[in-house]
Amino acid sequence: MGSSPSPDSFKFLIYGKTGWIGGLLGKLCEAQQIPFVYGSARLENRAAIESDIASSKPSHVFNAAGVTGRPNVDWCESHKVETIRANVVGTLSLADVCREKGLVLVNFATGCIFEYDEGHPLGSGIGFKEEDKPNFIGSFYSKTKAMVEDLLSNYENVCTLRVRMPITADLSNPRNFITKIARYEKVVNIPNSMTILDELLPVSIEMAKRNLTGVWNFTNPGVVSHNEILEMYKEYIDPTFTWKNFNLEEQAKVIVAPRSNNELDATKLSREFPSILPIKESLIENVFKPNRKTPVA
Numbered sequence: 001m002g003s004s005p006s007p008d009s010f011k012f013l014i015y016g017k018t019g020w021i022g023g024l025l026g027k028l029c030e031a032q033q034i035p036f037v038y039g040s041a042r043l044e045n046r047a048a049i050e051s052d053i054a055s056s057k058p059s060h061v062f063n064a065a066g067v068t069g070r071p072n073v074d075w076c077e078s079h080k081v082e083t084i085r086a087n088v089v090g091t092l093s094l095a096d097v098c099r100e101k102g103l104v105l106v107n108f109a110t111g112c113i114f115e116y117d118e119g120h121p122l123g124s125g126i127g128f129k130e131e132d133k134p135n136f137i138g139s140f141y142s143k144t145k146a147m148v149e150d151l152l153s154n155y156e157n158v159c160t161l162r163v164r165m166p167i168t169a170d171l172s173n174p175r176n177f178i179t180k181i182a183r184y185e186k187v188v189n190i191p192n193s194m195t196i197l198d199e200l201l202p203v204s205i206e207m208a209k210r211n212l213t214g215v216w217n218f219t220n221p222g223v224v225s226h227n228e229i230l231e232m233y234k235e236y237i238d239p240t241f242t243w244k245n246f247n248l249e250e251q252a253k254v255i256v257a258p259r260s261n262n263e264l265d266a267t268k269l270s271r272e273f274p275s276i277l278p279i280k281e282s283l284i285e286n287v288f289k290p291n292r293k294t295p296v297a
């Protein structure tokens with residue numbers, strides 16, 4: 001997308017001020033002394049987006065706004081129009097206005113649009129690639145995200161980042177995947193691709209600076225299972241920690257919509273950023289070592 005702005009001319013317009021990822025992004029910009037403002041528009045309000053852009057004159061736009069559902073994505077099953085308004089109409093409006101203004105939009109999307117299948121069996125190490133067609137529409141949330149990703153692929157100004165099961169070193173945050181599974185009464189045990197935000201959010205900023213666009217599997221390379229994470233939790237945080245597993249059929253009884261389990265092929269991202277750690281190493285370096293409560297053996 002066009003020529004890169006010079007380093008001192010970056011200014012980011014960020015949507016999702018009150019959200020988890022949007023909040024972290026703002027803190028990162030502050031730490032890196034990158035000028036930024038939060039957008040005040042609702043995404044479905046095109047005129048309000050235009051006004052945000054006119055007043056802030058950004059070099060790049062980040063979208064960390066969207067409906068994720070509270071307490072979880074099951075909310076979207078009973079709030080379909082609200083989900084479409086934010087995740088489809090809103091996201092498309094933002095991409096369309098950014099295109100009109102010649103701006104790159106870095107869009108935090110989801111990798112929960114795939115599930116293991118015959119061509120990508122669990123444990124095979126064959127992950128879904130950026131160009132693969134989504135095969136998981138089991139939840140309304142994932143369905144809208146898959147639809148919008150397909151439509152956004154026609155926008156050459158959009159950088160789509162497929163985030164999965166985001167994790168940070170803040171283990172007190174109930175949105176953190178580790179915190180979630182450590183608090184559940186029972187957990188399934190399935191290897192998945194995941195995103196260590198402490199490591200990858202700075203990468204998203206660098207991607208904007210490089211004006212990268214297109215679809216990116218935005219996960220650390222490799223997979224990690226629920227039990228492997230909880231074993232680490234036991235080793236580093238709480239040696240007395242115990243948990244119970246259940247299978248997918250039993251899990252289906254306590255949730256409304258099915259959840260996706262998959263491996264994404266992170267080769268494209270790793271080629272561009274060779275220092276990104278494999279998921280298990282990143283978990284230890286970025287999450288468990290900084291939180292260690294047990295004595296070093």
Ligand SMILES: NC(=O)c1ccc[n+]([C@@H]2O[C@H](COP(=O)([O-])OP(=O)(O)OC[C@H]3O[C@@H](n4cnc5c(N)ncnc54)[C@H](OP(=O)(O)O)[C@@H]3O)[C@@H](O)[C@H]2O)c1
Pocket residue numbers: 015016017018019020021022041042043044063064065066067068069085086090108109110111163164165166175
């Ligand atoms: N957290 C995850 O597990 C996860 C995983 C993969 C991908 N993602 C994706 O990453 C993005 C950010 O996730 P998150 O966890 O940071 O979400 P979040 O904490 O739920 O925050 C969502 C943000 O979006 C804003 N928002 C919602 N509808 C809006 C609209 N119509 N117009 C403008 N702003 C709107 C909210 O603002 P208000 O409070 O004002 O509504 C809030 O600031 C989402 O697109 C999500 O799908 C998240």
